Amino acid sequence: MTGFYTLFHKELLRFWKVSFQTVLAPVLTTLLYLLIFSHVLEDHVQAYPGVAYTVFLIPGLVMMAVLQNAFANSSSSLIQSRVTGNIVFVLLSPLSYREIFLAYVLASVARGLVVGMGVYLVTLGFFEVPLRSFPWVLLFTLLGSALLGALGVIAGIWAEKFDQLAAFQNFIILPLTFLSGVFYSIHSLPPFWQSLSHFNPFFYMIDGFRYGFFGVSDVSPYFSFAIVVTCFLAVSWLTLKMLKTGYKLRH
Amino acid sequence: MTPAIEINQVHKYFGAVTALEGIDLEINPGEFFALLGPNGAGKTTLIHILAGLTLASSGSARVMGHDVVADYREARRLLGVVPQELVFDPFFTVRETLVIQSGYYGLKKNDSWIDEIIHHLDLADKANTNMRALSGGMKRRVLVAQALVHKPPVIVLDEPTAGVDVELRQALWRFIKQLNRDGHTIVLTTHYLDEAEALCNRVAMLKQGKVVALDSTQNLINSISGASVRLRLSPDTLPAALQPLLTSHDEGYYVLTVKEYSEIEDVLAALRRAQVQVLEMQLLQPDLEEVFVKIMGSTESQEAA
Ligand SMILES: Nc1ncnc2c1ncn2[C@@H]1O[C@H](COP(=O)(O)OP(=O)(O)OP(=O)(O)O)[C@@H](O)[C@H]1O
Numbered sequence: 199m200t201g202f203y204t205l206f207h208k209e210l211l212r213f214w215k216v217s218f219q220t221v222l223a224p225v226l227t228t229l230l231y232l233l234i235f236s237h238v239l240e241d242h243v244q245a246y247p248g249v250a251y252t253v254f255l256i257p258g259l260v261m262m263a264v265l266q267n268a269f270a271n272s273s274s275s276l277i278q279s280r281v282t283g284n285i286v287f288v289l290l291s292p293l294s295y296r297e298i299f300l301a302y303v304l305a306s307v308a309r310g311l312v313v314g315m316g317v318y319l320v321t322l323g324f325f326e327v328p329l330r331s332f333p334w335v336l337l338f339t340l341l342g343s344a345l346l347g348a349l350g351v352i353a354g355i356w357a358e359k360f361d362q363l364a365a366f367q368n369f370i371i372l373p374l375t376f377l378s379g380v381f382y383s384i385h386s387l388p389p390f391w392q393s394l395s396h397f398n399p400f401f402y403m404i405d406g407f408r409y410g411f412f413g414v415s416d417v418s419p420y421f422s423f424a425i426v427v428t429c430f431l432a433v434s435w436l437t438l439k440m441l442k443t444g445y446k447l448r449h
Numbered sequence: 450m451t452p453a454i455e456i457n458q459v460h461k462y463f464g465a466v467t468a469l470e471g472i473d474l475e476i477n478p479g480e481f482f483a484l485l486g487p488n489g490a491g492k493t494t495l496i497h498i499l500a501g502l503t504l505a506s507s508g509s510a511r512v513m514g515h516d517v518v519a520d521y522r523e524a525r526r527l528l529g530v531v532p533q534e535l536v537f538d539p540f541f542t543v544r545e546t547l548v549i550q551s552g553y554y555g556l557k558k559n560d561s562w563i564d565e566i567i568h569h570l571d572l573a574d575k576a577n578t579n580m581r582a583l584s585g586g587m588k589r590r591v592l593v594a595q596a597l598v599h600k601p602p603v604i605v606l607d608e609p610t611a612g613v614d615v616e617l618r619q620a621l622w623r624f625i626k627q628l629n630r631d632g633h634t635i636v637l638t639t640h641y642l643d644e645a646e647a648l649c650n651r652v653a654m655l656k657q658g659k660v661v662a663l664d665s666t667q668n669l670i671n672s673i674s675g676a677s678v679r680l681r682l683s684p685d686t687l688p689a690a691l692q693p694l695l696t697s698h699d700e701g702y703y704v705l706t707v708k709e710y711s712e713i714e715d716v717l718a719a720l721r722r723a724q725v726q727v728l729e730m731q732l733l734q735p736d737l738e739e740v741f742v743k744i745m746g747s748t749e750s751q752e753a754a
């Protein structure tokens with residue numbers, strides 16, 4: 199238990215010591231998105247009846263920040279440790295692969311929560327965002343950030359160099375988040391794109407999360423929940439398998 | 450008695466490269482053991498297999514009776530490894546690094562032992578300095594400290610004195626010797642053979658992934674039969690009668706090898722007869738380096754044959 203807790207704590211310190219880059223910067227970036235998109239699209243788009251576009255946008259952006267930062271935390275920590283070689287200190291220790299998994303994923307969840315809270319709290323100062331069901335909001339935040347934290351572990355282990363990690367981020371994580379309905383309701387899409395969106399797990403994370411705020415969503419939150427849990431279990435299984443066999447970590 | 454380290458028929462292949470080819474080794478508790486060999490012999494690979502940083506292609510390894518794969522948690526708890534590469538986490542200070550490392554081993558309150566290590570490795574001034582700001586030798590000391598936080602009964606040091614100044618080298622060995630006296634098993638690799646000779650009671654020599662010599666340090670040195678004498682002569686020519694004894698001739702120095710010390714009499718007599726004057730004379734004691742060179746050389750000629 200102490201071993202797990204130490205690694206978890208170390209991972210928290212790692213981002214907290216540079217919170218300017220790891221918390222403040224992403225909060226600021228997200229607020230810029232909000233400012234620009236709401237300014238450009240406020241009068242043209244209405245996603246849900248009776249909900250101003252900017253207000254519609256806020257939960258999506260909060261969740262996007264949560265997901266991206268959760269991914270960034272575990273992936274960048276792992277690739278840095280591997281490239282600099284200090285991952286040996288973890289590998290030499292009696293920490294089990296399960297403890298390593300939990301520590302990295304939970305630290306990712308923490309970073310996702312902190313950044314998400316940051317964005318949310320700032321926007322509250324300017325907009326009135328309803329909060330219909332806090333449990334759904336919390337549930338999707340935790341699940342989504344854990345899923346992305348686990349994906350980050352996979353990416354951080356798989357990538358040999360920083361540019362490979364950037365490729366993973368730019369070609370997989372970023373498109374999936376942008377095409378998940380952060381900026382629109384998928385009902386406003388042509389049928390083809392609408393059905394394609396249903397294959398994007400990120401869509402369900404955003405949609406379920408948004409349901410917690412508005413009580414309205416594109417699909418049932420129970421369905422979204424089932425999909426996200428399934429994805430989380432599948433990704434965790436793969437991550438644990440990689441850690442157990444020592445894939446790319448123990449040569 | 451359970452051996453501290455037990456290695457059975459370990460093979461390791463990296464693609465087409467064979468790093469280890471059937472290593473068998475047993476090291477007893479309390480030994481001070483040297484693992485010697487030229488660059489690329491496989492020393493680090495063997496250590497990595499013990500530590501679980503590398504998985505053996507075949508064969509098995511145990512630390513204090515615990516298999517390093519099947520029972521990895523216990524094996525790792527009993528082992529402290531100083532890695533060869535100079536690695537560190539730039540986010541933390543020396544003390545933070547040691548507290549974190551203790552935590553990985555499940556140790557919450559380890560401050561008094563950490564203080565002791567810091568003291569012995571002369572890191573007290575730097576305890577609150579960020580790792581990034583340390584010199585290379587200082588970083589090496591922290592690596593040693595990290596390997597000791599959990600007081601492992603088996604301590605493996607992979608070239609701990611590379612790039613370390615004389616003072617620390619002495620302090621480090623004093624500390625390690627004390628740990629050995631307290632019952633810790635020590636395994637080290639080094640390219641400084643005088644260090645190995647002075648410290649270790651037993652030596653394994655590795656070459657191209659195989660153990661080519663394994664014996665007590667003293668037996669290995671005794672295996673070099675005879676004695677050598679180094680001479681500077683005037684005139685600078687060796688009498689023909691002594692040519693068969695010549696083993697090397699370098700910058701005016703002749704090294705002659707004799708079977709016994711008493712034969713040196715005959716050498717001097719032969720020189721006198723040839724009216725050659727001895728300007729300098731030095732008796733060379735056989736040492737581990739000589740054994741090393743001889744063993745590495747002889748296995749080479751065997752391979753050529
Ligand atoms: N990860 C790896 N991938 C491929 N080959 C490797 C790897 N690690 C080691 N080798 C090869 O295995 C052989 C043994 O290397 P090792 O590092 O064990 O030697 P060593 O005895 O520690 O040498 P040195 O004294 O230089 O530290 C070398 O031929 C090396 O190139």
Ligand SMILES: [Mg+2]
Nearest residue numbers: 492493494533
């Ligand atoms: Mg080596």
